[in-house]
Amino acid sequence: xxxxxxSVGFSAIVFAGxxxxxxxxxxxxxxNPYQGAAVSYPGIAPxxxxxxxxxxxxxxxxxxxxxxxIEQGKLDFPIEETHPIPLHANYIAATKKxxxxxxxxxxxxxxxxxxxxxxxxxxxxxxxxxxxxxxxxNYKYTQIVGDSGRIYPFIWxxxxxxxxxxxxxxxxxxxxxxxxxxxxxxxxxxxxxNPSKIYRGIYLKVLNPQDLKNTQLLIQRFDDDTKxxxxxxxxxxxxxxxxxxxxxxxxxxxxxxxxxxxFEGYNGRVxxxxxxxxxxxxxxxxxxxxxxxxQTEPKDQDGYGQVKFGGQAACFPNIPWSLRIVHVIEGxxxxxxxxIGKRVLYMDAxxxxxxxxxxxxxxGELWKRWGIGFSDSAYHAPANKNAGIxxxxxxxxxxxxxxxCTTFQPRMMSDPTLNPASIFSVQNLRGGD
Numbered sequence: 001x002x003x004x005x006x007s008v009g010f011s012a013i014v015f016a017g018x019x020x021x022x023x024x025x026x027x028x029x030x031x032n033p034y035q036g037a038a039v040s041y042p043g044i045a046p047x048x049x050x051x052x053x054x055x056x057x058x059x060x061x062x063x064x065x066x067x068x069x070i071e072q073g074k075l076d077f078p079i080e081e082t083h084p085i086p087l088h089a090n091y092i093a094a095t096k097k098x099x100x101x102x103x104x105x106x107x108x109x110x111x112x113x114x115x116x117x118x119x120x121x122x123x124x125x126x127x128x129x130x131x132x133x134x135x136x137x138n139y140k141y142t143q144i145v146g147d148s149g150r151i152y153p154f155i156w157x158x159x160x161x162x163x164x165x166x167x168x169x170x171x172x173x174x175x176x177x178x179x180x181x182x183x184x185x186x187x188x189x190x191x192x193x194n195p196s197k198i199y200r201g202i203y204l205k206v207l208n209p210q211d212l213k214n215t216q217l218l219i220q221r222f223d224d225d226t227k228x229x230x231x232x233x234x235x236x237x238x239x240x241x242x243x244x245x246x247x248x249x250x251x252x253x254x255x256x257x258x259x260x261x262x263f264e265g266y267n268g269r270v271x272x273x274x275x276x277x278x279x280x281x282x283x284x285x286x287x288x289x290x291x292x293x294x295q296t297e298p299k300d301q302d303g304y305g306q307v308k309f310g311g312q313a314a315c316f317p318n319i320p321w322s323l324r325i326v327h328v329i330e331g332x333x334x335x336x337x338x339x340i341g342k343r344v345l346y347m348d349a350x351x352x353x354x355x356x357x358x359x360x361x362x363x364g365e366l367w368k369r370w371g372i373g374f375s376d377s378a379y380h381a382p383a384n385k386n387a388g389i390x391x392x393x394x395x396x397x398x399x400x401x402x403x404x405c406t407t408f409q410p411r412m413m414s415d416p417t418l419n420p421a422s423i424f425s426v427q428n429l430r431g432g433d
Contacts, residue, residue, distance in 0.1 A: 021100045022122055030121040031092055033350060034084045039282055039323045044079055050284070050321070051076035061284045061323070063346060065358050065369040065400065074312035080288045080320035085351050085376040088388025090183040091143050095121055104130055104137075109271020110225055111137050116181045118142070118352065124277045124327060132275030132329050135347060140270060142352035143389040145412065147185040148177045148419035151392070153207075155306075155409040158256060162403045164313040170254065171208040174410075177201045177419045180223055184388060185416040196230075199223040201424030202263065212236070212254060216429050219260070225269050231260070234429040241429050250338050257368065257397040257406040261338075265354035265372055266331070266345065273331035273343070280327050285348060285355040286371055288320040289379035290393045297409075304381040306409045307373060307394035315405035317373045317394035325349040340367070348374070351390040361401075369398045377414065387414035 022030075029035070043057055050058060055070040062070070069075040094117030101113045102120065108130075111119060119141055120134035128134075151174035158168040179191040179198050202219040206212045214236030221229050231244040249260040249268070261268045290296075295318055296305025310318040327347040333340055341364055346356040351374070359368040373394040377387040384391060395408040422428060 024096050027092070027096050027099065027121050030118075030123075031087060031095075031350065032084050033325050034082060039082055039325065041282060041323060044284075044323060046079055046081045048079045049076055050079065058284070061282065063283070063344075063356050063358060063369075065366060065398075066356070066371070069312070069316075069369075075316050076311070077286075077318075078320045079284070080322045082322045082324065083289060083376065085287070085374075085390050086378075086388065087143050087351060087390075088146070088184045090188070091117055091388065093117070094183045104133060107226070107271075108274070109133065109269065111270075114141070114181070116141075116183050124280065126277060126279070128277075130275075131277035132331075133270060135277060135327055135329055135352070136270045136273070136275050136331070138352040139266065139347065139354065141181060143184065144264060144353055144392070145176045146387050146389050146414040147182040148175075148416050149412055149414045150175050150418040151410040151412050152418075153409075153411055156256060157407045159313050159315055159405050159407065160403070161313040161315055161398065161405050168255070169209070170206060170212065170256075173205045173207060175201075175203045175419050175423055177421060177424055179421070185414075191421050196220070197223045198424075201421075202267075203424050203428070206236075206254070215254070217260070218424065218426065218429055219267075220424070221269070225271055229269070232426055232429060241426060247335075247337055250340070257399050257402075257404060258370075262357075262370060262397065265357060265370070266343070268333075272335070273333050276330040276332075278328040278330060278344075280325065280349065282323055283326040283346065284321045285324040285326060285346065286317065286319055286321050286373040286394075287324055287348060287355055287390075288322060288373070288375060290319075290373075290375035291379040293319060300381075300411075302382050304411060306411065309394075309396070309407050313405065315398050315407060316371070316396050317407075319373045319394060324355075348390070353390050365401070367399065367401055369396075369400060371396050371398075381411070381413065384412070384414050389414060 052073045098115040103112050105112050119137045124131040154172040154174050156170040157166050178200050179194050182188050198220045200221045204217045206215040216234040218232045232241050234241045299305040308318045329345045331343040341360045341362040344358045345354050357370040361367040374390045375393050377384040377389045377391040380391050392410050392412050398405040
C-alpha cells in the first residue's frame with residue numbers, strides 16, 4: 001500500500017492479511033478502514049477547491065485524466081471531509097458467516113462456495129496473481145442498489161464538449177433485481193421460481209424522446225459466470241424483440257458515449273477480462289454526502305435535488321470530492337473485438353464500487369473517462385436512509401478523443417416494491433407498449 005504523505009494511523013488498521021481466516025474484528029476493519037484513524041494529506045481540507053492553480057500539489061491523489069482536465073482549466077471541485085459509508089449490517093454479517101469458505105475456481109473468472117456478502121474481504125496482496133480477480137468479484141457482489149433498485153427519472157444528455165451544445169436528451173426508467181445472494185431486502189431468500197439460475201436482472205425502458213419511446217433492454221446475468229448473459233432489445237418502432245449478440249454490448253448504446261458493458265461502472269462478467277491488482281493508495285474520489293450538498297437542482301417534494309453539471313461544456317458533475325482509500329486495478333478484455341484495450345479501475349476500498357474508470361483504446365491511448373458520483377444512502381433521498389449502500393447521484397462519460405460527453409442524472413430508490421420479478425422477463429418486453 002502506498003503511504004506517501006498519509007497519516008500514520010492509516011496503515012495500522014486497514015485490512016488483515018490473506019494468509020489465514022479473518023476474524024470478525026478484521027472484517028469489521030475492512031468495512032470501515034477509517035475508524036479510529038483519520039486519513040489526511042498536506043493541503044487537503046474541507047472547503048479547499050482543487051483547480052489549475054493548485055492541482056500540481058495533489059498529483060499523487062488524482063487519476064491522470066482528471067488531473068489533465070484540471071490542469072487545462074476544464075474542471076475543478078471542492079473538497080469534503082472523508083466520511084465512512086456503512087454498508088447494511090446484514091451484508092456484513094453474511095461476509096463474516098461465509099467469507100472463509102469462498103475461493104476462486106481453477107478457471108480464471110470463476111468462484112466457488114459463494115453464498116452472500118463480500119467474497120474476499122482481506123487486503124489484496126500484490127504477490128497473489130489473482131488478487132485483481134478477487135477484487136472484481138467483490139465488485140460483482142457489492143451493494144450498489146441493494147438487492148433491488150429503481151432509477152426514475154433517469155436523464156441522459158449528449159453534449160458536444162467543443163461547443164457546449166446539448167444535442168439530445170433521453171429519459172429512462174431503469175430497474176435492477178438480484179435473484180440470488182440477497183441480504184438486505186425482503187425476501188432475503190432467493191427469488192423463485194428461477195429455473196435458469198439467473199443471478200441478476202437489469203431492465204430499462206426509454207420514456208422520451210418520441211422516436212425512441214418504449215425502446216426496452218433486458219439483461220439476464222447468470223449465477224454461473226461461465227454462461228454468457230442473455231440480452232434482449234425491444235425497439236418500439238419495430239414492435240419486436242431481438243436477442244443481442246455478445247459483441248453488441250460494446251457498441252455505443254442509443255448513440256451515447258457509453259456501452260452496455262459500461263453500465264453501473266463495469267457491466268461485463270468477471271471472466272471477460274484479465275484482472276491485475278496494481279496498488280492501494282489514498283486518492284481523491286467523487287464520494288460525498290448528497291443531502292448536505294446545497295448546489296443541486298430544485299428539490300422534489302421529499303427534498304432530493306438532482307446534481308448540476310459544470311466544467312468544460314457542463315460535462316462534469318458539480319459535486320464535492322473526498323479522500324478515499326482506493327484499490328487500483330487494470331482490466332484487459334479477453335475478446336479482441338472489444339474496442340477497449342484496457343481499463344484502469346479505481347475501486348473504493350470500503351464499498352467496492354468504481355467512482356472512476358479510465359478506458360484506453362487498442363493503441364494504448366487514453367480514450368474515455370467514466371466518473372460516477374456516490375453518496376452514503378443515509379444522505380440521499382429520505383426513502384433510502386436505511387438502505388445501507390453506496391448510491392449513485394450522477395455520472396459522466398467523457399470521450400477525450402472525440403471531445404464529446406454524456407451526462408447522467410439518476411434518482412435512485414432502493415425499494416423492493418418498485419422492482420417486481422415480472423418485469424425482468426422477455427414476456428414483459430413484448431407487452432410493454
